[in-house]
Amino acid sequence: MTVSLTGLAGLAGRAIDKALDASIAGGFGEPGYLLRRHLPAWPDDPRPNALVGKHIAVTGASSGIGVAASRQLSDLGAHVHLIVRNPDKATPVAAALPGASTVWMCDLADLDSVATCAKELDEKGIDLSGLVHNAGVMPARHTLTPQGFEQSMAVHVLGPALLTELLRRRLSGGRVVLVTSGGMYAQRLRIDDLAYREEPYRPAKAYARSKRAQVELLQPLQDRWSDLTVAAMHPGWVDTPGVRESLPGFARLTHPVLRDADAGADTITWLAATETRLPGGRLWHDRQVRPSNRLGHTAAGHDERDVLLDWVYEALEPWLEPGRNPHPGREEGGLAREVE
Secondary structure, three states: OOOOOHHHHHHHHHHHHHHHHHOOOHOHHHHHHHHHOOOOOOOOOOOOOOOOOOOOEEOOOOOOHHEEEEEHHOOOOEEEEEEEHHHHHHHHHHOOOOOEEEEEEEEEOHHHHHHHHHHHHHHHOOOOOEEEEOOOOOOOOOEEEEOEEEEHHHHHHHHHHHHHHHHHHHHOOOEEEEEEEEEHHHHOOOOOOOOOOOOOOHHHHHHHHHHHHHHHHHHHHHHOOOOOOEEEEOOOOOOHHHHHHHHHHHHHHHHHEEEOOOOOHHHHHHHOOOOOOOOOEEEEEEOOOOOOOOHHHHHOOOHHHHHHHHHHHHHHHHHHHHOOOOOOOOOOOOOEEEEE
């Protein structure tokens, strides 16, 4: 049996990729990204100017991976819409982009703010080719949003789902990218405790649980948003302000292998810009589809995903049905609040 050199290279490349994945630190860290770029299976970069004439929105675009993704998308010609909680932080980011940009104020934790932002985008008649849900939060204490939801779940699940729903007619045929986290691999979906009230609150665990919920919603959302391509990606271990502030011990321990923000954003940009037809409802890392579970006990069943999807849309119903009260359980002042 004759095996070509190309075939041998492909087999070796797949073996190296699997070994990196199995090692965790090697695959999630900078070495994995640098090595994978030279393997035969590494997809081609998007062509130059691939996004000229297209509009792409990026949430959480004022720091870290959001800034890097915005710059990469702008380099490819996109008009980048920076959707941020603090426009003052995003204004210099937008000014530094090589192409056109617009800054929009939106607090993903506040569903009223999400609805307002979506309405303003829609009224401007902006048709989007892509929507990148990158905004993230890891509150130090159990915190409720203005509508009474646990903040991590609101920012990572409810806010992105609502923003996408309200921009559907502006996104037809486009791509939706959810930026998740490799930390979700250690958590299972807790449909019995989506508000994180049944045990002592731990910031990193709450964050990872909400990211697990993102990934479990991938296929249900792809089925619901059949006119869109829905993908999640995890950027690996990236040296960002958020990691250094929220996980200082982890940042110190993994510093030798942490990726820079550009490497972390690479797959976001590739998913948004590649002309390759992408399968929907998949999790990606380093431009390849990856399993959404590594541990058997973390896998959710169809019934659990259905319960999660129902919970999401019951929560969003007031903003999706005209005439309904859009302020269920709203706290005075409209600010997130910590829970003792």
